[in-house]
Amino acid sequence: MKGILFALAGGFFLTFQSVANATISDQIGTWQAAAMTQLTGFVLAILIVLALRDTSIKHLKKVSPLYVSGGLLAAFILFSNMTAIHRMGVTLTISLFLIAQLIAAIVIDGKGWFHMAKKNVGKTQIAGVVLMIAGILILKW
Template sequence: MKGIFFALAGGFFLTLQSVANAEISSHIGTWQAAAMTQLTGFLFALLIVVLIRDKTYRQLNRVSPLYASGGMLAAIVLFCNMTAVHIMGVTLTIGVFLIAQLVMALAIDGKGWFDMSKKKISRTQIIGVLLMIAGVIVLKW
């Protein structure tokens, strides 16, 4: 139940962030908005680390540079998201983003990439993604 709560909250906040970032980017530029979003996110996360007095950041040298580069990926995600919102609107952007996330998640699970345990991909999972694609096509009309 806790996982579902956080997944729902993440989805809600991603949508709100998409709208806010698109608005910011229309005033200052897309990469500038991505930089501002990354900076404010970093400062907020740093504040939380300080407030909860978590010292595990001292073990950062144990993290692979590949995984430590996730922030760079987030900047690309932000740029793509803001650009898509301007072109397609929030609803279609989020729908397509969700499909892309699911397809990549299925590939990672199915292949066991990035040190994840390999999982069998079922026919129902593939049908679920195809239904989501059909749903986005219906939304587009």
């Protein structure tokens, strides 16, 4: 149940952040807004780690550089998101982002990439993606 609540919260926060970032980018520029978002997120995360007195950061050297560099993708994610919102609006942007995430997740699960447990991808998963794409087409009308 907690996983569902966190997933829903993440979805809501992502949408609100996307709208806020697009608004900020109108005022200061897209890359500047991405930098500001990354910086404020970093500061908050560090403050939370310090407040929790979490010492697991000491093990950072054990993490593969491939995974450590994952944060670099956030700058491109933010830029893409803000640019798409300006061109297509919030609903279509978030819908397409969700489809892209779902397709990537199915491939990762199906192949077992990034040390994830390999899961069978069947007709029902493919049907789910097709139905989501149909939903986007209906939203677009």
